[in-house]
Amino acid sequence: MKIFITGATGFIGTHLIRRLAQTDHEMLCLVRETSNVQELEKLGVTMVRGDVNNKDSLLAGMKGCDWVIHLANVYSFWEPDKKVFAEVNIKGHRKVMESALETGVSKVVHVSTIGIYGKPEESPFASTSRPSTKAISFHGSFSRIRDCPWWWCILRLSWDPVTPNLQDSSSKG
Numbered sequence: 001m002k003i004f005i006t007g008a009t010g011f012i013g014t015h016l017i018r019r020l021a022q023t024d025h026e027m028l029c030l031v032r033e034t035s036n037v038q039e040l041e042k043l044g045v046t047m048v049r050g051d052v053n054n055k056d057s058l059l060a061g062m063k064g065c066d067w068v069i070h071l072a073n074v075y076s077f078w079e080p081d082k083k084v085f086a087e088v089n090i091k092g093h094r095k096v097m098e099s100a101l102e103t104g105v106s107k108v109v110h111v112s113t114i115g116i117y118g119k120p121e122e123s124p125f126a127s128t129s130r131p132s133t134k135a136i137s138f139h140g141s142f143s144r145i146r147d148c149p150w151w152w153c154i155l156r157l158s159w160d161p162v163t164p165n166l167q168d169s170s171s172k173g
Contacts, residue, residue, distance in 0.1 A: 002026045004062045004105070006052055006096060007071025008045070009035045012111060016069065017043060028061050030072070052092030058099035068100050070110045 003020070007013040008029035020027055021043040028046045031037050040047055050057020052072050062068060074088045093110075100108050 001067060002028070002065045003067045003069060004028045004030070004048075004065040005069045005071065006030045007073065007111075008040060009037060010071060013071045014039055016071070017045060021045070028065065030057065030061055052088060052096055055095050055099060058095055059103060062099050062103040062105055065103065066106055068096065068105050068108045070096050070108060072096070073112070 003025050005013065005017070005027055006029075008017050008027075009031060013029075017027065017029065017040065026046070028048055029040055030050050030052070031040065031047045032051050033049060037047060048057060048061035050061065052058065070093070072088065072092065074084050079085065097108065
């Protein structure tokens with residue numbers, strides 16, 4: 001399978017790429033000019049220079065791909081320029097999704113965080129607790145816009161994705 005990946009040089013992306021490099025999947029990773037690509041070079045993945053706000057680079061990278069894994073985002077509690085959240089997390093996200101539609105990608109997996117829902121007022125909270133009306137961060141308030149009824153999968157991580165063993169646990173006794 002041919003997979004286009006945004007955010008491959010980020011925290012979760014580097015772990016994902018290492019794991020996918022152990023498979024037969026072909027990876028094309030969107031990287032900015034300022035990205036540290038040493039790990040991607042070591043793993044021999046194809047890099048597409050661009051940005052989530054550069055639709056031409058998205059279309060070129062996604063052409064012929066089966067899937068898109070969209071990890072790119074700005075996540076920060078102390079971002080000096082608040083406009084960057086909207087530029088990347090809303091406008092860039094929209095361009096990724098539009099490009100996926102235009103290129104005929106069959107599946108998009110979008111990884112986000114449950115932090116966008118904020119901390120419920122009831123404590124301790126349970127799976128039946130209602131989400132907060134306030135997001136935990138400025139990033140979270142923009143991320144709420146991502147909940148659209150399209151055809152992609154949105155994963156909202158609530159656990160440390162690095163701690164678990166990334167190997168297949170089905171072979172363990």
